[in-house]
Amino acid sequence: MTNTKSIGQLLSRGILSENPIFKLALSMCPAVGISTTVMNGVMLGVAVFFVQVFSSVTISLFKDQIHPRIRIPSYTLTIATWVTVIDLVLAAYMPGAYAKMGIFVKLIVAFAIITMRLEMFACKEKVKDSFWDGVGMGLGFLVGMVAIGFVRELLGSGTILGYDVLGFKPLLFFILPCAGFFVVGLMMAFFNWIEVVYKQKRGVRS
C-alpha cells in the first residue's frame, strides 16, 4: 500500500475490489437499518461520503502531529467533529432529509469503515492520495447503499425513488429490518459469483 497508486486505482478499489459493504462487510448496521428506499441510501451514502473524505484529508494533513499512542482517540475525535458538523448543516439547511435520517447521521461516528480507512491508509499516505481513497471508499459505500435500497424499495414497496413502478406492493418482507440482512447476503453472494465467473473467463482467454 505504500507504493504510489493512480487515482483510477484508488477509486476502483473503493468501489469494486474493496467495496465497504459487499467486500469488506463493514458498517453493516446502517446498510441493514436504513436502506429501505433508494433515497435513504443516497442520503446516508452522501453523508458518509463527506465524513469519509473530510476525515481522511484531516488525518492525512495532521499525520505527523498525531502521537502513535493516541491514534484511535484522535481518529474518533476527528470523525465525531465532522459528523457533528454535517448533522448541524443538514438540520439547518435540509430539514426534510434531516427529519428522516437525523438519527442515523449521528451513528456515522461508529462506522467501522471510516476508522478503518484512517488507520489503514490516511495516516500513512499523502494528502492527495488520502483524498482519492476517501472519495473511492465513500463512493463505494454510496453505491452499495443505493444498490441495496434499489432492491428493497422495488421488491418491498414497488417504487423507485418514490415513483410507482410496479403499481402494487409485491413483498412487504423486504422493507422489514430482517430483510436487510437477506438482501445484503444475497447480493454479496451474487457479486462474488460474478467475480468468479469473470475471473474464470479472463483466465481462459489469457
Added chain:
Amino acid sequence: MKDIMSIVFRLTLTCLMAATVMGAAFIITNKAKKHNEHVREERTMYALLGYSESKPAPVSIVLHQIYRYIITEGEVQFVSYLIPTGSGKSGAADAYSLVSLDLQGKMVDQKPVAIDGEKIREREDRDKAVIAVAGPGKEVRFADHTIIVTDNGKRIAYLLGGKFPGFKTFIGVMLALDPQYTMVGMEILEHEEDPGLGAEIEQDYFKNQFQGKAFTTLKGLKVVKEPLPADYQQALEGGLAEADMAKVMEQYKEKDIYALTGATISSKSVTDGVKGMVKKFAYRLDSLDKVLKEQQIAVSF
C-alpha cells in the same frame, strides 16, 4: 514522562480544535435549525386547522401556548400551568404567569414568570424560568404542551400533543379539537409500528376516522373488527365530491373506529390513547377555566 506530557498536550490540542470547529458550525447553523423546527411544528398545527401554504391563516388567528408542569413538594403535588397573560394581540404575548392548582382543582397561587415569547419555546429556558419561579426545594417536571387557538379573541380550537403506548413503542400524535371538544383532526407525528400493519395508522383512511367525533361519542369510542365500508373509505381518503363527503362523514359520525386489518392492537391503542388524551384535557381545561374565572385572572385566550 516526556511522552505523557506530549500525549496530554496533543490530546488537549486536538480536543480544542475539534471544539472550535463544532462550535463554529453550531453558531452558524443554530438559528436556521431552530427556525426549521418551529416551521415544521407550525405547519403541522396549521394543517390540522385546515390551513396550508396555498390557503394561509388570517392574521386574526392567534396560537396561545400553554405548558403544563407537575410540581412536587414533598408529598404534595400541584399542577401548574404556564399561561400567557398579556394582551395577546400580536400572538407572542409578552407576559406570562404560572398558575398552580392542587389536585382538587383549587387555586394555590399565581406568580408572574419573567420570560419572553421567543425563549418560552425553548424547553431549557422555559424549565429554568419555571424552576426559578416555583422556588427552592421543589421538583419541577414538564408534562405537556397544549395550544389554544383564538380568532379575534374567540376560542376556535385546541391543539394538543401527546404520546401513548402503541403495539411496539410510543405513538406521538397531535390532536385538534373544537371548543366543544369535538375532534377536528389528528396527525400521527411519530411511531414505530410494523410497516404494512400497524404503520397504516398514519394513513388517511384510519386517522381521519376520528374526524368529527363529538365528545360524547369519543368518551365511549370502541374499536370494531369489521371491514371498512367502501363509501366511508372513499370519503376518508378524500375521493368524493365535497357535498357527498360531508354526507358520508355525517352518516358515520357516531360509529366506532374500524380496526385496521391485522393490526387490531395498534388500532385499539390509538383509539384508547386519543380517548384518554381528550378526556383528561377536557377535565383539566374545565378546572383551569373555572379557576381563572373565579380568580379573575386576565389571560390572553
Added chain:
Amino acid sequence: MNLPSHRRCNLFGRRIAIETQAPEDQSFSSQKNWIVSVSPHVKSNESVEKIMWTVLACLMPPLILSVFIFGIQTLIITAVSVISCMLVEAVSQKALGRPITIRDGSAALTGVLIAFVIPPGVSYLLPVLGAVMAIYIGKHLLGGIGYNIFNPALLGRAFLLATFPVAMTSAWLPPLDDLSIFSYLGSGVDAVTAATPLAVMKEQGMAAFTQAFGSGTSLYTSFFLGWRPGCIGETSGFMLVLGGFYMLYRGYITWHIPASVLGTIALLSWIFGGEALCSGDPLLAILSGGAILGAFYMANDYVTSPTNKTSQLIYGVGIGGLTVLIRLKGGYPEGICYAILLMNPLSSVLDSFFKPKRFAPPVGGDK
C-alpha cells in the same frame, strides 16, 4: 441395502453421513459396496425415501379431512405447494450442481407442511413464494438436506407472515358444516372470514370466545375433530395424533419431543393462561392452535432437532415455553412457529452439551 450411496441415511445421526463409494478398480473390484463414511455407523433398514413417504402418508388423513372442513381449495393449495417445492428443489439442485433428489420425498413433505401452516383462504401465489423461500434459501443455500439450520417449512411460513401479514392473519374460513366443499371456490373466499380461536381469545377475551365457539365437551369434541377456523392442516388434532402415533409405533420419532412440547404448553397454559394463577384451560390450549401439528411433525424434523434424549426433552420444553410466552405476552395469537424456529439452532448446542458418555479413553491415554 441396494440403494445408491447418497440416498442411504443414518437415522439417528444429526446429519446424513457423507458417503462415498470406493473406487471399483484394484482389489475392491469384487466387493462393490464398500462404503467410507463418517461415524456413527448405524445400520438400519430405513432410508430417507422410506421415512419421508411414510410421514407424507401420515399427513394424508388430516389433508383429506381439511377438504371437508374448509373446502376443496385446501387440496389445490397443497398441490400447488408440493409441486412448487419439488420444482424449486430440482432447479436449485441443478443450479448448485448437486444430485437431483426430488424423488426422496423430502421436498414433497416440506410442500405439504407449508400448505398445512397457512390459512385456507389465501391466494395460490403464497405457497409458491413460500416454497422458494423454504427450499432454495432455507434448505439448499444452507447446504442441502441434512445441513439446514431451520425447519424449511416454518421458515417459509415465517417469510409469508412477514410478507403478507394481512392475508396470513385474516384469510381464515369458518368451517363448513354441510358437505358443500366447493362453496369457497372462486369469489366466495373474499366475502367470508372468521377469526381463529386463539385470536379471539387474545383480542376479545374469554367471554367472546365462549360466545363464538361455545364451551364444554361439545367444544372440545369439535376442536379435536377439526371443526374450527385455523391453518389448513393444524385443526384436526385427532388425525394428526393418529399419524403421530403411527410414526411413534414405527420408531421414526420418539415420545420425548412431542410429549415435552405438549406437556409444557399444557402446564404453562394452566398456570398462566387464566385470569388467576392455575386457572387456565390446558386442553383448550393444546387443541386451539397449531400445537399438535408443531409437536409431532415440525419439532421432530430429523435435521433440526437434537438427537440425544436429554437434549430432546430440554428442546421440547423450550419450544413449549416460548409458545406459551408468545401466545400470552407476544404480539401474535399463535407462537409455535417462532418457538420452533428459535429453538432449531439451539439443537446442535444442546446435543454437544449433553454428549453421550465416551466409553473408550481419549487417544493418548487418560491423564
